[in-house]
Amino acid sequence: MPKVMKEVDAVIIGLGWTGGILAKELAEAGLKVVALERGAMRTPAADFSVPMIRDELRFTSRNEMGQNVARDTLTVRNNPSQEALPMRRLGSFIPGEGAGGAGLHWNGQTWRWTDMELRIRTMYEERYGKKYIPADMTIQDWGVTYDELEPYYERFEYTAGVSGKAGNLRGKIQPGGNPFEAPRQRDYPLPPLNQSLACEMFTDAAKNAGYHPFPRPTANASRTYTNPDGATLSACQYCGFCERFGCEANAKGSPLTTVIPIALRNPNVELRTHSWVTRINKAADGKRVTGVTYINTLNGEEIEQPAAIVVLCAFVLNNVHLMLTSAIGKPYDPVSQTGVVGKNYCYQTAAGATLFFEGRNFNPFMSTGGLNVTVDDFYTNWAFDRAQYGYVGGSHIFGGMFHGRPIAYRPMPADTPQWGSEWKAASAKWYNSAMSINASGSVMANRYNYLDLDPTYRNVFGQPLMRMTFDYKPNEHKVGQHAAQAINDLAKTMNPTLMNPATARTDPWSVVPYQSTHNTGGTVMGTNPSNSVVNKYGQSWDCHNLFVTGAGLFSHNSAYNPTGPVGALAYWTVDAIKKQYLKKQGPLVSA
Amino acid sequence: MQNEEKKDEGFGRRDFLKSAVAGGAVAAAATAAVTVPQGAQAQPAGNGPAPGYAFLNLDEAAFVEALVDHMVPADQLSPKGTDMGLAIFIDRALAGGWGKGDRLYMQGPWKPGVPSQGYQLPLTPAELYRAGIAATNAHCMKTYSKSFDRLDATQRQEVLLGLSSAKITFADGLPVRVFWSTVYQTVIEGMFSDPIYGGNRDKAGWKMIGFPGVIANHAQNIIKYRDKKLPPNFVGIADMS
Numbered sequence: 001m002p003k004v005m006k007e008v009d010a011v012i013i014g015l016g017w018t019g020g021i022l023a024k025e026l027a028e029a030g031l032k033v034v035a036l037e038r039g040a041m042r043t044p045a046a047d048f049s050v051p052m053i054r055d056e057l058r059f060t061s062r063n064e065m066g067q068n069v070a071r072d073t074l075t076v077r078n079n080p081s082q083e084a085l086p087m088r089r090l091g092s093f094i095p096g097e098g099a100g101g102a103g104l105h106w107n108g109q110t111w112r113w114t115d116m117e118l119r120i121r122t123m124y125e126e127r128y129g130k131k132y133i134p135a136d137m138t139i140q141d142w143g144v145t146y147d148e149l150e151p152y153y154e155r156f157e158y159t160a161g162v163s164g165k166a167g168n169l170r171g172k173i174q175p176g177g178n179p180f181e182a183p184r185q186r187d188y189p190l191p192p193l194n195q196s197l198a199c200e201m202f203t204d205a206a207k208n209a210g211y212h213p214f215p216r217p218t219a220n221a222s223r224t225y226t227n228p229d230g231a232t233l234s235a236c237q238y239c240g241f242c243e244r245f246g247c248e249a250n251a252k253g254s255p256l257t258t259v260i261p262i263a264l265r266n267p268n269v270e271l272r273t274h275s276w277v278t279r280i281n282k283a284a285d286g287k288r289v290t291g292v293t294y295i296n297t298l299n300g301e302e303i304e305q306p307a308a309i310v311v312l313c314a315f316v317l318n319n320v321h322l323m324l325t326s327a328i329g330k331p332y333d334p335v336s337q338t339g340v341v342g343k344n345y346c347y348q349t350a351a352g353a354t355l356f357f358e359g360r361n362f363n364p365f366m367s368t369g370g371l372n373v374t375v376d377d378f379y380t381n382w383a384f385d386r387a388q389y390g391y392v393g394g395s396h397i398f399g400g401m402f403h404g405r406p407i408a409y410r411p412m413p414a415d416t417p418q419w420g421s422e423w424k425a426a427s428a429k430w431y432n433s434a435m436s437i438n439a440s441g442s443v444m445a446n447r448y449n450y451l452d453l454d455p456t457y458r459n460v461f462g463q464p465l466m467r468m469t470f471d472y473k474p475n476e477h478k479v480g481q482h483a484a485q486a487i488n489d490l491a492k493t494m495n496p497t498l499m500n501p502a503t504a505r506t507d508p509w510s511v512v513p514y515q516s517t518h519n520t521g522g523t524v525m526g527t528n529p530s531n532s533v534v535n536k537y538g539q540s541w542d543c544h545n546l547f548v549t550g551a552g553l554f555s556h557n558s559a560y561n562p563t564g565p566v567g568a569l570a571y572w573t574v575d576a577i578k579k580q581y582l583k584k585q586g587p588l589v590s591a
Numbered sequence: 592m593q594n595e596e597k598k599d600e601g602f603g604r605r606d607f608l609k610s611a612v613a614g615g616a617v618a619a620a621a622t623a624a625v626t627v628p629q630g631a632q633a634q635p636a637g638n639g640p641a642p643g644y645a646f647l648n649l650d651e652a653a654f655v656e657a658l659v660d661h662m663v664p665a666d667q668l669s670p671k672g673t674d675m676g677l678a679i680f681i682d683r684a685l686a687g688g689w690g691k692g693d694r695l696y697m698q699g700p701w702k703p704g705v706p707s708q709g710y711q712l713p714l715t716p717a718e719l720y721r722a723g724i725a726a727t728n729a730h731c732m733k734t735y736s737k738s739f740d741r742l743d744a745t746q747r748q749e750v751l752l753g754l755s756s757a758k759i760t761f762a763d764g765l766p767v768r769v770f771w772s773t774v775y776q777t778v779i780e781g782m783f784s785d786p787i788y789g790g791n792r793d794k795a796g797w798k799m800i801g802f803p804g805v806i807a808n809h810a811q812n813i814i815k816y817r818d819k820k821l822p823p824n825f826v827g828i829a830d831m832s
């Protein structure tokens with residue numbers, strides 16, 4: 001029998017970006033909150049100090065900030081006819097572990113997703129007709145609109161300290177920003193970062209080609225900043241150890257420098273680290289949850305924590321896993337296309353070119369997590385006619401490098417041998433004289449891309465691993481072909497000495513090389529219980545006192561990074577709990 | 592510190608073992624004033640790795656030394672692989688947590704799968720390395736009647752091309768691609784990781800390409816050195832500890 005703790009008002013599973021926001025806000029609303037985090041506590045001073053943190057082998061090759069897959073991982077396959085096998089080491093994505101979650105080792109690139117995503121089916125059907133969307137593309141409207149989320153986007157940008165330039169201020173297009181963004185009430189809290197040579201060269205080329213380049217908005221503070229909660233960020237040092245590293249300068253907007261320390265100063269919050277939640281417990285009538293069960297990983301003890309409200313903040317993959325292992329909501333079945341938990345799992349696609357300029361000095365190691373210049377002409381630009389390429393979604397294209405760490409980054413012409421003196425000479429010659437242009441592409445939901453429980457493999461707690469079935473579909477290949485072509489056309493106008501051109505990917509998705517931790521879907525939000533796991537507030541359709549956060553709410557994936565809407569939706573959910581749910585406990589949207 | 596410019600191609604395995612003892616003593620004295628940084632575990636500080644191998648046996652050491660010296664030959668850009676500490680790096684990596692399968696999901700059942708499913712062998716990296724060296728040497732004995740370390744440069748090149756293209760297959764069923772990608776990864780890591788791990792000795796890998804290392808306050812530099820080379824100053828973790 002597990003030890004049973006005293007009931008609290010709210011239990012929060014996982015203390016990363018969303019858990020930090022929820023813990024702080026609910027505690028400030030007067031709720032007694034217990035936050036359960038499977039990993040350890042961290043502090044920037046102790047854990048991210050220089051020189052220790054500047055260790056590429058430790059934090060990149062060995063992924064020390066990432067989830068330890070020896071304990072829990074997932075199985076992967078490209079389609080339902082394959083047998084899924086475990087992801088035995090981290091590769092394609094790097095979920096976090098420990099207070100701060102992936103919000104510690106993220107890059108900071110922060111976007112607002114517009115109605116083009118939130119009302120995707122409606123907008124495509126209106127413009128291109130119902131037949132334009134392939135039958136197996138299971139995209140759907142999210143149930144929430146940009147106008148509803150706008151204040152919450154702003155809230156997150158001001159919390160995280162995003163550096164950027166508005167492109168559309170209350171409907172007026174602003175020079176230097178993204179003219180295709182949706183209208184915003186306020187500019188970013190901080191001006192854009194200083195631009196690198198690669199950024200400038202890309203900007204010139206993009207302008208000459210008639211595109212609309214702008215510095216990518218990113219939570220790397222361009223100068224010292226105090227956020228509305230009183231948390232202070234220092235100015236970014238362009239150290240080139242951003243993605244996959246904790247920030248020693250406190251310049252990266254992370255939950256550990258913003259919401260979490262504030263939450264932990266509030267006597268209403270109790271954080272229990274090394275507390276691995278294995279189950280959300282359902283009431284006998286199935287209409288409510290009663291709390292959670294977790295393991296203290298320091299001694300193996302099983303503990304039950306009753307709570308009036310449970311908020312799932314464990315990152316998309318763990319959120320879906322916990323819903324499945326707790327049997328909340330009907331698991332999705334791709335054959336009958338019934339059930340919802342695990343449906344619409346999406347990822348992202350990409351293409352990239354390397355441009356070599358003899359004699360130029362790009363100093364790639366002077367950079368940060370979001371230092372690039374982007375063109376959005378083929379993405380949020382709704383005027384761009386996708387019908388000529390026949391796809392839904394698209395890609396945005398960007399120039400610049402985020403780092404020059406040499407185990408991972410040594411650009412060389414494609415025909416260079418892999419070792420020997422010639423290889424050394426090419427490494428030396430081009431390390432500082434190359435720049436990259438990349439595209440990040442959307443992935444549309446597909447009937448056969450989904451998450452469920454694996455029939456064979458287990459984690460150290462004896463639970464079935466989650467099984468990921470995912471591959472790129474013809475839509476993504478079309479996006480990739482167009483992106484590669486657009487990159488190469490633009491790159492050629494820059495007259496590089498040599499170039500490794502971009503090619504559209506044709507091979508299946510692989511779990512091996514790092515791509516991005518932009519996993520989405522599985523606990524999707526929507527307009528009714530037959531198409532979604534949660535309603536527009538992140539509230540479970542099945543159990544009204546269970547709320548779900550994170551990118552699992554997205555019913556497809558954009559070309560943009562996910563944390564802008566992840567943060568906005570977390571604030572939106574908190575507001576719904578505070579302003580509506582606490583007053584009248586029950587479903588916020590009637591089914 | 593140590594003589595980085597040593598370019599004696601005929602420098603043999605036993606000579607190396609002897610010199611490593613001497614070099615180690617020099618290194619120990621030179622690094623005595625430096626504290627081992629937090630988190631560096633038992634890795635030697637500074638540029639001089641402690642002598643001796645912790646994992647590789649004599650035959651494996653001969654293989655790894657021959658391999659890294661072939662892949663990273665001495666030239667005007669850097670000393671040869673063993674002089675950059677690559678063999679020591681690989682040995683320490685295999686002897687340590689990574690080599691023993693840290694952060695690797697090691698529960699069965701084991702199936703070969705497809706390449707997009709990634710690593711699926713029931714072996715730790717150290718076990719894989721050991722089996723791969725034995726299999727490569729078996730191939731070399733069969734083809735050239737010599738182990739890899741006794742081959743001439745042309746034959747070594749032939750073997751490495753065979754491994755990297757998977758034209759060589761191992762009779763015992765070990766997948767050659769997995770062995771090669773692990774070997775390649777460790778050579779690259781040895782060349783470019785911080786010197787605290789025993790490779791990249793005297794920051795020779797960083798100097799070769801111009802990566803400044805741990806100095807990482809570039810807020811001014813990004814403007815000041817726009818399209819200019821940063822003046823050479825290479826800093827590792829041990830230099831700041």
Ligand SMILES: Cc1cc2nc3c(=O)[nH]c(=O)nc-3n(C[C@H](O)[C@H](O)[C@H](O)COP(=O)(O)OP(=O)(O)OC[C@H]3O[C@@H](n4cnc5c(N)ncnc54)[C@H](O)[C@@H]3O)c2cc1C
Pocket residue numbers: 013014015016017018019036037038039093094095096097098099100101102103104105106107108109110111243244275276277278313314315316318369517518549550551561562563564566
């Ligand atoms: C290398 C990298 C770069 C990235 N760059 C960007 C970027 O530039 N822009 C962007 O928008 N996004 C980026 N992301 C994604 C971003 O980090 C995530 O979107 C964000 O952190 C998600 O917030 P979350 O609260 O859902 O999850 P997290 O912040 O990861 O927090 C989840 C927490 O839950 C804990 N947890 C999990 N399971 C359990 C359990 N069973 N019991 C208890 N606790 C549990 C975890 O340990 C973790 O601390 C990046 C991610 C990575 C890894």
